[in-house]
Amino acid sequence: MSREKTEAAAAFFAAELLNWYDANKRDLPWRRDRDPYRIWVSEVMLQQTRVDTVIPYYERFMERFPTVRHLAEAPEEEVLKCWEGLGYYSRARNLQAGARQVVELYGGVVPDDKAAISSLKGIGPYTAGAILSIAYNKPEPAVDGNVMRVMSRYFLLEDDIAKPSARTKIERLAASIIPEGRAGDFNQAVMELGALVCTPKSPGCLLCPVLAQCAGRAAGRERELPVKSKAKPPRPELRLAALVEGRGEHAGKVLVRRRPDSGLLARMWELPHMLAPDEAAAVEAGAGHGRFDALSRGLAEEAGLLVRPERLWTEEEHVFSHIRWKVDVYLAEFGFFLEGGREAAAGAVSETVSEAASEAASGVAAETGAPYGGRSCGEEPPDGWLWIGPGDMASLAFPNVFLRILNDYFARRT
DNA sequence: AACCCGGGGTA
DNA sequence: TACCCAGGGTT
Numbered sequence: 001m002s003r004e005k006t007e008a009a010a011a012f013f014a015a016e017l018l019n020w021y022d023a024n025k026r027d028l029p030w031r032r033d034r035d036p037y038r039i040w041v042s043e044v045m046l047q048q049t050r051v052d053t054v055i056p057y058y059e060r061f062m063e064r065f066p067t068v069r070h071l072a073e074a075p076e077e078e079v080l081k082c083w084e085g086l087g088y089y090s091r092a093r094n095l096q097a098g099a100r101q102v103v104e105l106y107g108g109v110v111p112d113d114k115a116a117i118s119s120l121k122g123i124g125p126y127t128a129g130a131i132l133s134i135a136y137n138k139p140e141p142a143v144d145g146n147v148m149r150v151m152s153r154y155f156l157l158e159d160d161i162a163k164p165s166a167r168t169k170i171e172r173l174a175a176s177i178i179p180e181g182r183a184g185d186f187n188q189a190v191m192e193l194g195a196l197v198c199t200p201k202s203p204g205c206l207l208c209p210v211l212a213q214c215a216g217r218a219a220g221r222e223r224e225l226p227v228k229s230k231a232k233p234p235r236p237e238l239r240l241a242a243l244v245e246g247r248g249e250h251a252g253k254v255l256v257r258r259r260p261d262s263g264l265l266a267r268m269w270e271l272p273h274m275l276a277p278d279e280a281a282a283v284e285a286g287a288g289h290g291r292f293d294a295l296s297r298g299l300a301e302e303a304g305l306l307v308r309p310e311r312l313w314t315e316e317e318h319v320f321s322h323i324r325w326k327v328d329v330y331l332a333e334f335g336f337f338l339e340g341g342r343e344a345a346a347g348a349v350s351e352t353v354s355e356a357a358s359e360a361a362s363g364v365a366a367e368t369g370a371p372y373g374g375r376s377c378g379e380e381p382p383d384g385w386l387w388i389g390p391g392d393m394a395s396l397a398f399p400n401v402f403l404r405i406l407n408d409y410f411a412r413r414t
Numbered sequence: 415a416a417c418c419c420g421g422g423g424t425a
Numbered sequence: 426t427a428c429c430c431a432g433g434g435t436t
Contacts (some may be wrong), residue, residue, distance in 0.1 A: 054431085
């Protein structure tokens, strides 16, 4: 296509899209004003997440953390709890870290220049452009998946949008056609078109305000675009989890633990669980045991927790973008914690671990306070472990799969 | 550049 | 079932 023709198509695109947006934009909570903090929160929530899913979370979040200072000063646990179920929890932790940066470095005012705003935790090229354009009306591109799809079709771009180079190219193109004084509206208009009309599977071309100049449609290729290489399928993992029921003063409660500070589901709460051993390999090595033994041994070695699994209680599935968990949940009777945690536990675990777990669960060790395997043991949960009842569900943040399991469990018990 | 990081809607 | 996301961080 000639440069002149492309430029004419670009001018048409911007003008028609703005008219369409003015008449058709949705009334969304974060479009009530131009408070950069509110725009920021909405943009972070909208990363990889649909508008309808975000709205209730957004309302709740803004009620609880109405200003950047409220967010900066809140306990992280509360922020995570507010984000529970929304996924990609590093977004919540980074958002709060960013809020604290804004308070400490910029007096609580979200900066309006690209370098400063891009230096905030959790703000990448898209979010920086979105805040600068929507809140401050600066002529910065905000290129997300919608924009890449719309532009790929309209300009018939065949770049693989899974590659970063495609986004960079589309950013340059988008920046070159932002209409004077209307950066925020234009960026939102392109995204709105992608969300409402130029949808991934079956674009509503007959309703499209820029149909007349759409090169992809003219070529009859709107359904083939954008070009996107496929991601690897998630790897399957079988997880063995223990639903450990308390006794005595912990009757009616179950044992949960907090995940490490970094990595998958960082700092969220969960049932104790482990990756199931490769059973074929175990049998080959002459160490084949059942799932009950595997769980008992695994939790002892990895977590310093002695329990006796009783029966399979439920199976749940949980799909991440890169892992597919099948979670087999076993009801288990509590034994004791090995003091000294993992290291001590590893040394204490013997071939007779399942017998030890049985003894422990039947209360032998607990009653006598006797050490096991040369190690002392206890009933008090170490740091990062808790006995919880139904009433504690409101204050601890769980990933969805464990939320389902625990809510199910408490609902059936009571 | 490749990989890590959730969850839900849609066809 | 498979695909799609209103991305950013880490290595």
